[in-house]
Amino acid sequence: MNDDLPARLRAMSGPIQTNLVTEAAEAIERLRARVGQLEADASALTAERDEARREVSFLRPSVCVGAQTAHEYAQARGWDCFKEDGK
Numbered sequence: 001m002n003d004d005l006p007a008r009l010r011a012m013s014g015p016i017q018t019n020l021v022t023e024a025a026e027a028i029e030r031l032r033a034r035v036g037q038l039e040a041d042a043s044a045l046t047a048e049r050d051e052a053r054r055e056v057s058f059l060r061p062s063v064c065v066g067a068q069t070a071h072e073y074a075q076a077r078g079w080d081c082f083k084e085d086g087k
Contacts, residue, residue, distance in 0.1 A: 053081035 006025035057070035
């Protein structure tokens, strides 16, 4: 993604105050801000989900045959909530 695209579009717009190029630049900036917010929201929701899964894993390992620890329970459920790298 070209980060200076809105600035380049504005430079192309010339003396006309409101035109399609300026509107496009503003739309790009709004969309970038929205994408940034959505990424932050997704990250927060993922962290919340992983915390809930860790809690369940600590409370319920005996439910899963062969799972003796919270990590084993989570693995048996296909959860990656105990990721080492935090991602």
